[in-house]
Amino acid sequence: MKPLPRTEARPAARARARRLRFFAAACVVLAVFAALAAFELALRYGGISDYDRKRPSWDPPERFRKLNQRINEANEAFSRRNRFGFNDRERSEVKPRGIRYRIAVLGDSFIWGDGVPYDVIWSHKLERMVAKKAPDVEVLSWGRCGWSTLDELRFLQKDGIRFRPDLLIVGFVTNDPDVGVYKQKEFPVAAFFSPLHLFFPDTANALSARAQKFLYRRVLPGYGYSAWQDLLYTPENLARYDGVLASFAAFCKKEGLAVIFVLTPNNYAPGNEDTFDKVKPLFARHGLRVLDTYPAVYRRLNGRPFEELNANPANGHPGDPVTSVYADEVFAFLTKDPSCAFLFAPRGGNPPPPKKEKE
16 A cells, blocks of 8 residues: 655644544543542442541531431421521410429520431420429420520520529530630632532532541641630630620529529530530539539440431431430439429429529
8 A cells, every 4th residue: 555645644643643632531531430420329328438437537428418408497497486496386475374383495506406306306305304294394495506605695685584484404515605706717618519519419528528627637727617616715715705604694693593504515525524624613603503414425325436426417416315315414403403303293392492582
């Protein structure tokens, strides 16, 4: 065969080279797509997910995120029936007929029920336990996601006191010393993975969480939830929180309202105990009684995987095993404390001394 002239061979060679480059690029794209698909399937069906670790490196599978969304949508729908947005049935300011004693449980997302069904919320568990032993005792649940002790005090002063509870139980969680001085700083890492999320949601979640973890540890110190919470326990902020507790104690004293703060940890991690130890002296300084549930949480749940204690696989709020400990501990307190144990005694039990007159 007669070879092509040099002038004709060059365009043919260039065309062949272009085809080879296109083929190579197509192979790379297909290989990346196949790798992402394989990674997605492995994450989705548990092949390589590290969710079962005590401290997962990335967000849980997408199906669990949708489960969490459905639970909270149900909670939101019910809470819209309450004038204050609480995840509780609407209550009258005046005690209903047949109710001789009223307990209000005041708190944040732990009382609203972030990530858990209505019946798993610890104040509702407490309500059922109380009703079984003392049907004439009413338990109200006052909680909103994101509330701090300062927010709870403001609600109590403006609206809550009109319900005239006989006992106020305030749920304390580790971010409650927030007085609005420090803002949580977040970097929108997930936005960079949003195109990938359209086709490979679990892969996008995994890569996003890993990238965020690296950035917060190595590049952006001061960003993220943990860094923000650390600021709440600086001496300067604890001094501000001390002022909030002073106002809380003074208001309850003025209104003749018995109050106890219940310390509620997410789980049995030792850091919860260390955190509680930083605020206990503040409560004691203002004569505020404290019930610390951490020892019971540790005693009953230590050793169980953390994911078993979560609200659900996509939500780190306390789940059923933990909220049961809270409710049991508070109920045990109510049945033993002289100020309210009479409620659970056989009829004819002696009531506590009358409240002091308002000052």
